C-alpha cells in the first residue's frame with residue numbers, strides 16, 4: 001500500500017489553461033493513429049519534420065554491391081548520423097546492432113535479382129515478423145508503368161492493409177524502369193498513386209524540372225532516393241534542391257556509402273536536410289570533416 005503520510009491535499013487543474021493539441025509535423029499525417037505517428041516520429045526528426053534515411057537495402061536484388069560488401073565495417077559506423085536505417089531483415093538480424101534505437105525502415109518486397117525482370121516483385125516479409133523486429137515502417141517497391149505494375153500495386157495495398165491493422169506506416173518506393181522517361185509528369189503519377197492507395201510517405205527520384213509540382217501534388221511527405229554515385233557537390237546540390245522544393249528528406253545510399261568519406265558525407269547531407277545549409281557550404285563542411 002502506498003505511503004500517504006505527508007500527502008498534501010492540494011491540486012492544480014490549470015482550469016484556465018485549455019488542453020494543448022500539438023500538431024503533427026508531417027504533411028497529410030494528422031489523421032493517423034497514435035502508434036503510426038509515433039513510428040513516423042522515429043523516422044522524421046520531430047524538430048524539423050525531415051529525415052536522413054540511410055539506404056543500404058540494395059543487396060536484396062544486387063548482392064554485395066560496392067560499399068556494401070561488409071555492412072558491419074562500412075555502414076555501422078555511419079548509424080549515429082542517420083535518422084533511420086533502411087535495410088532488409090537479413091541485414092538487420094545479422095549485422096545491425098540491436099542497440100540502434102532510431103527508426104528502421106524494412107524492405108518488404110523482393111523476388112527477382114538484377115538478372116531478371118525487376119518489376120516481378122512480391123511481398124517478402126510478413127507484418128508479424130516486421131513487428132517482431134520493432135521496425136518503424138515497411139518499404140515496398142512500386143513499378144508504375146512496369147510489366148508487373150498491377151502486381152506491385154497489389155503488394156503495396158496488401159502491406160497498407162496489414163500496416164493499418166498494426167499501426168505500421170508503409171513507404172511506397174517508386175521504381176522507374178530503364179525504358180521510362182524520368183520526368184515530373186511520371187513522378188507526379190507514380191507518387192500520387194502511392195499516396196492515394198494508402199502509403200504514409202513516398203520515395204521518388206529528384207527531377208531537375210518542376211520537382212515542386214511533384215511534392216505539391218503528393219498529399220503525404222516525399223523523400224528522394226540518391227540514385228547513382230555523383231560527385232559530392234552534385235549530390236549535396238540535388239538534396240538541397242529537393243528539400244527547397246518540398247521534399248521531407250532523403251533516402252540516400254550510394255552517394256553516401258560510395259563516397260570517399262562516407263562519415264563526412266552523411267553529416268554534410270544532414271546539414272542540408274535539417275539546417276537548409278546551401279550546397280557549397282555543405283561541400284566545404286564535407287571537405288573539412290574529410291580532411292580532419
Ligand code: R5P
Nearest residue numbers: 055058225226227252253254
Ligand atoms: C533500391 O535499391 C533501394 O530502394 C534503395 O534504397 C534506393 O534506391 C536508395 O538508394 P540510392 O540512394 O543508392 O539510390
